[in-house]
Amino acid sequence: MDWNDLKYFLEVARGGSLTRASDVLRVSQSTVSRRIAELETRLGTRLFARHQTGYCLTDEGRELLGRAEAVEDNMLAFERGASGLAPAVSxxxxxxxxxxxxxxxxxxxxxxxxxxxxxxxxxxxxxxxxxxxxxxxxxxxxxxxxxxxxxxxxxxxxxMTHGVYGHRDYLARHPARGDDPLAGRAVVTWDEAHAHLPAAQWLARRAPDARVVLAASTLRAQIAAVRAGLGLGVLPDFLVADTDLVRVLAPDQVFSxxxxxxxxxxxxxxxxxxxxxxxxxxxxxxxxxxxxxxxxxx
Structure with missing residues (x-):
């Protein structure tokens, strides 16, 4: 059996669709469909049940999945070992x-x-x-x-150290309340899909009642929002070169x-x-x- 046949089987099993498998394997969806059909014909069994929502493993497919993954692990180990033998930096x-x-x-x-x-x-x-x-x-x-x-x-x-930053104009318009530089100020943070990231978790613990003025899926967007004066943000220090951004909490008060x-x-x-x-x-x-x-x- 061709090792490449198992690649198609594994990617469809993991992604549940021809589209995802074709993206990973960098081939057309029709190629993925054809290779799966050929593999099923060669094995004499159906590996997937086709539904409108995608491809689901049959009982036979689930039985073969673990064995295919074991073959994959061995092949990848072989490829990694072989690549280590090549002396040229190419x-x-x-x-x-x-x-x-x-x-x-x-x-x-x-x-x-x-x-x-x-x-x-x-x-x-x-x-x-x-x-x-x-x-x-x-x-x-x-x-x-x-x-x-x-x-x-x-x-x-x-x-990588982190601090809490705000634009100097924003800080002037919204003075700190008491000794807490976050009190009464809006914040910029990660969106819900990235709420597991350390900066999002730290901010949620440190200022649970803060008004979130913007939630973004990239750090670039958050930096742009802080520069625009929307609110405070937890940013890596090495990315802050703008002299108009002022650090209101240092790394020893945030995290690294x-x-x-x-x-x-x-x-x-x-x-x-x-x-x-x-x-x-x-x-x-x-x-x-x-x-x-x-x-x-x-």
């Missing part, structure tokens, strides 16, 4: 990180790195969600949350996150992944995020 490396780290830290430092390694191509996946390195969604990650499970090697590169480099253990010896990892470590060391690294190394 090929594709997928990096998972947040949008603000990508746009304000990684990308500005890329020109010199690209010039040094012209045969290497970097693909950046920007998301606030957890990316599975074991599934090859990415080869390495730069995160502010240390992963708690998986065959991963981690290294603390620095620290470690900046973690995460690599799947099977890829730690890969020349191209190591090159990107070293580049990220240098970029953090040269930035306002630099801090005392931990003892563990990738």
């Amino acid at each position: 090929g594709l490396v997928r990096l998972a990180t947040s949008e603000n780290l990508a746009t304000d830290l990684v990308i500005p430092a890329l020109p010199a790195f690209v010039a040094r390694h012209p045969q290497l191509r970097l693909e950046i996946v920007t998301t606030t969600a957890t990316v599975e390195l074991g599934r090859r969604d990415a080869d390495l990650a730069l995160r502010v949350v240390r992963p708690s499970h998986g065959n991963l090697k981690t290294r603390r590169l620095g620290e 996150d470690g900046v973690w480099l995460v690599i799947h253990a099977d890829l730690a010896a890969s020349a191209r992944v190591r090159a990107v990892a070293d580049f990220l470590a240098d970029a953090v060391a040269a930035s306002a995020l630099s801090g005392r690294p931990g003892a563990a190394s990738c």
Whole structure:
């Protein structure tokens, strides 16, 4: 059996639709449909029940799912091991990180790195969600949350401190009530879909009765709102370069996150992944995020 057939089966099973599977596999929906039909014919059984709401696994499909995932784990381990044997710094490396780290830290430092390694191509996946390195969604990650499970090697590169900021004009129009700089002032925060993020949780605990004037799905939008004078926001200090923004609460009163480099253990010896990892470590060391690294190394 072709390993690629199992890829189609697994992606449809995980996403429940041809559309999601085609997006992940980067092929057309008709290709996914055809490959699933061919696999079912070859196995002599129906793997999915087709409904208007999507594709659902049949009993036979559920029986085979665990076995397909075991094959996938073995194939991915084989691919990771093989990639570590290549000595040249060339090929594709997928990096998972947040949008603000990508746009304000990684990308500005890329020109010199690209010039040094012209045969290497970097693909950046920007998301606030957890990316599975074991599934090859990415080869390495730069995160502010240390992963708690998986065959991963981690290294603390620095620290991202946070403060509460407001535009000086907004602060002048809305003086603090007493000793609490948040009292009586509106706030800008993450939307409900991102309420699990540390900044949203801290603000909800610290100022549960504050009037939320804007809830946004990106940090960029929140920074723009604070600059526009809509209210206060919990922002990473390294992103605030605007002299019109005033910090009303310092990191020791808010919170800080470690900046973690995460690599799947099977890829730690890969020349191209190591090159990107070293580049990220240098970029953090040269930035306002630099801090005392931990003892563990990738």
